[in-house]
Amino acid sequence: MAMARRAMSLLPQWPSRVFSVELDGAPFYFAIQEKHRGEEVPPVFQRVQEYYRCYSLFVCSSDRIRRAMFYAELKDKLLRDLPPECDLSPMSSFLPNVKDSLIKGYFLKDNSDSSSPIERVLRDLIQRDPVFVCSYLRGDNCQLWTQHLWPHTGSQVMEKSKEYYVVPSEAPEYHPATLNIINSDVFYSLEEACDVLKKCGDIIPEATSILELLPSRAQARSKPDFPVIVIEGLDATGKTTLTKSLRDILRAVLVPCPPQCLYPWRARFDKEPPLIRRAFYALGNYITAEQIGQEAMKTPVIVDRFWHSTAAYAIATAVSGPPCNLPAVGSEVYNWPSDLLQPNLVVLLTLDPEERKRRLMNRGQGKTVEEQELDHNRLFRLRVEEAYQRISGPACVTVDASPSADQVLQQVLLLIRGKCHL
Ligand SMILES: Nc1ncnc2c1ncn2[C@@H]1O[C@H](COP(=O)(O)OP(=O)(O)O)[C@@H](O)[C@H]1O
Numbered sequence: 001m002a003m004a005r006r007a008m009s010l011l012p013q014w015p016s017r018v019f020s021v022e023l024d025g026a027p028f029y030f031a032i033q034e035k036h037r038g039e040e041v042p043p044v045f046q047r048v049q050e051y052y053r054c055y056s057l058f059v060c061s062s063d064r065i066r067r068a069m070f071y072a073e074l075k076d077k078l079l080r081d082l083p084p085e086c087d088l089s090p091m092s093s094f095l096p097n098v099k100d101s102l103i104k105g106y107f108l109k110d111n112s113d114s115s116s117p118i119e120r121v122l123r124d125l126i127q128r129d130p131v132f133v134c135s136y137l138r139g140d141n142c143q144l145w146t147q148h149l150w151p152h153t154g155s156q157v158m159e160k161s162k163e164y165y166v167v168p169s170e171a172p173e174y175h176p177a178t179l180n181i182i183n184s185d186v187f188y189s190l191e192e193a194c195d196v197l198k199k200c201g202d203i204i205p206e207a208t209s210i211l212e213l214l215p216s217r218a219q220a221r222s223k224p225d226f227p228v229i230v231i232e233g234l235d236a237t238g239k240t241t242l243t244k245s246l247r248d249i250l251r252a253v254l255v256p257c258p259p260q261c262l263y264p265w266r267a268r269f270d271k272e273p274p275l276i277r278r279a280f281y282a283l284g285n286y287i288t289a290e291q292i293g294q295e296a297m298k299t300p301v302i303v304d305r306f307w308h309s310t311a312a313y314a315i316a317t318a319v320s321g322p323p324c325n326l327p328a329v330g331s332e333v334y335n336w337p338s339d340l341l342q343p344n345l346v347v348l349l350t351l352d353p354e355e356r357k358r359r360l361m362n363r364g365q366g367k368t369v370e371e372q373e374l375d376h377n378r379l380f381r382l383r384v385e386e387a388y389q390r391i392s393g394p395a396c397v398t399v400d401a402s403p404s405a406d407q408v409l410q411q412v413l414l415l416i417r418g419k420c421h422l
């Protein structure tokens with residue numbers, strides 16, 4: 001039923017949508033149009049000429065938790081069930097400049113002699129799962145492609161689906177993933193993040209235990225008596241070293257974020273799709289905020305990572321490619337949640353990538369998959385660093401972390417004394 005409703009709302013938009021698929025590591029954009037008699041349709045899909053058939057699959061449940069979970073499951077299912085000659089790439093479709101219009105899917109390139117095994121798998125999928133399937137067929141002159149939306153059992157609208165010609169489309173001004181960041185990757189209130197965990201309680205029992213740890217309401221505007229100083233930066237930039245020294249020198253309390261009470265569940269939520277994983281980290285900030293609020297009545301508080309990390313990693317993961325694909329400077333995506341405690345100072349430690357790698361090696365500990373990714377993926381690291389610097393309310397103050405630990409400490413103490421009258 002939910003599937004049919006989602007289908008009904010998507011179908012009339014179909015010709016206004018832009019489709020994006022990663023081909024050979026670069027995004028390729030196309031749209032669809034009805035062909036009128038005598039009209040020339042520009043050639044498209046030259047980069048997939050060697051394939052005779054292509055397919056796209058879009059996840060279309062109206063329940064966003066189910067949609068997020070099924071998108072991840074779908075990849076495993078396709079990799080398991082499709083013949084090895086079939087090539088799978090991530091794909092998305094969106095209405096240009098329309099917030100929350102992005103739907104995610106996969107693009108399949110079929111290099112096999114016979115389409116029947118693939119079509120059997122896809123037919124099976126649309127019978128049982130919340131997916132749309134389109135096939136793309138190359139015309140006789142090898143240039144024209146048509147997109148055909150497969151009829152869907154249980155949804156009469158889909159029976160009337162038409163064939164469209166595929167036409168190239170200009171790259172959008174911003175990466176399509178930026179359309180859906182708000183409340184899918186980054187949460188701007190306790191309520192929004194809680195809502196996600198409440199709704200996945202029946203699938204992930206741990207979510208219910210986390211909700212029990214939450215403050216009854218966010219500590220919005222209460223101004224702590226003592227300064228609250230957050231230290232941010234990529235892994236191995238020196239946060240732990242610096243926060244411990246600051247704690248000792250300032251006789252402060254050191255609070256980690258995510259808070260210790262969430263550690264047992266971290267690995268569990270790191271495996272979940274971004275919607276759930278990021279809601280988990282967002283809630284960690286509110287639990288930490290309550291701890292900060294209590295401690296800062298008595299003494300200064302040093303915080304190891306806070307909302308800058310939550311937002312910067314989430315935004316940098318949602319978007320792909322170079323930092324210019326990030327939402328523009330000043331976008332509402334970078335705004336501090338209005339109900340989250342605001343620190344007095346946020347320091348961002350930055351480090352040359354080679355030195356950071358050296359420190360990581362020296363430390364020799366296990367790393368999260370995401371942190372390993374930072375090593376391998378230069379662009380991801382650049383996106384995280386850029387996103388950190390675009391967040392406002394409070395913005396971070398950048399400190400070069402390459403000098404000795406003591407020099408970095410002195411530099412940060414100067415900043416704290418200037419800003420927090422300590
Ligand atoms: N300023 C510095 N100069 C050289 N080495 C440092 C400096 N700060 C930290 N380190 C070392 O680099 C490694 C990573 O530092 P750490 O404080 O654990 O970073 P993070 O908490 O940001 O992951 C540790 O082995 C630490 O001893």
Ligand SMILES: Nc1ccn([C@H]2C[C@H](O)[C@@H](COP(=O)(O)OP(=O)(O)O)O2)c(=O)n1
Nearest residue numbers: 235257258281305306309310313368370371
């Ligand atoms: N306040 C925080 C802290 C971390 N995160 C997320 C962001 C990344 O996905 C990881 C990085 O944390 P990780 O523990 O690997 O980094 P450190 O070792 O603490 O430097 O955690 C967050 O979302 N919010």
